[in-house]
Amino acid sequence: MRTTILYLMLITCLTAAFSAPGRAGEKDLEWKTGKLIDVQTRGRGRHAATYYAIDGGDLIYLAQRTVTRRDKPLNVTVHGTVRFAVKGSDIYLLDDDGKQHRLTLEKKTAKTGP
Numbered sequence: 001m002r003t004t005i006l007y008l009m010l011i012t013c014l015t016a017a018f019s020a021p022g023r024a025g026e027k028d029l030e031w032k033t034g035k036l037i038d039v040q041t042r043g044r045g046r047h048a049a050t051y052y053a054i055d056g057g058d059l060i061y062l063a064q065r066t067v068t069r070r071d072k073p074l075n076v077t078v079h080g081t082v083r084f085a086v087k088g089s090d091i092y093l094l095d096d097d098g099k100q101h102r103l104t105l106e107k108k109t110a111k112t113g114p
Contacts, residue, residue: 028087029085029087029092030085030086031083031084031085031094032056032057032083032084032085032086033081033082033083034054034055034056034057034061034081034082034083034084035054035055035079035080035081035082036052036053036054036055036076036077036078036079036080036081036082037053037054037055037060037078037079038051038052038053038078039051039052039053039076039078041067041073045069046068048066048067048068049064049065049066049067050064050065050067050073050074051063051064051065051106052064052065052074052076052093052103054082054084054091054093055111056084057111058110058111059108059109059110059111060108060109060110060111061084061086061091061105061107061108062105062106062107062108062109063084063091063093063103063104063105063106064103064104064106065101065103065104066104074093074095074101075095075096075097075099076093076095076096077096080096082094086105088105089104089105090102090103090104090105091103091104091105
């Protein structure tokens with residue numbers, strides 16, 4: 001009986017520790033609307049990466065997604081509207097189906113001129 005209670009307590013603690021932090025941080029995201037200006041895949045095999053350029057108004061964001069052979073391209077429309085959020089070195093992107101993807105923020109560039 002005592003072993004069963006300890007086991008259940010351990011499972012409860014592990015579940016709380018591994019599920020709560022990631023989801024709680026993603027709910028705090030400040031979503032913005034931008035324009036997806038370009039998508040390019042560079043490299044081959046295990047060195048392949050897809051880069052997404054997003055016009056966020058005052059900044060251009062360059063996000064990178066490492067792809068494997070079994071990964072499908074994101075369902076996004078170049079020159080279309082896109083929803084995104086920036087948190088630290090991550091950028092979250094909603095595809096055309098509303099599915100959320102986490103990418104790595106590679107670079108932010110200030111727009112010059114009008």
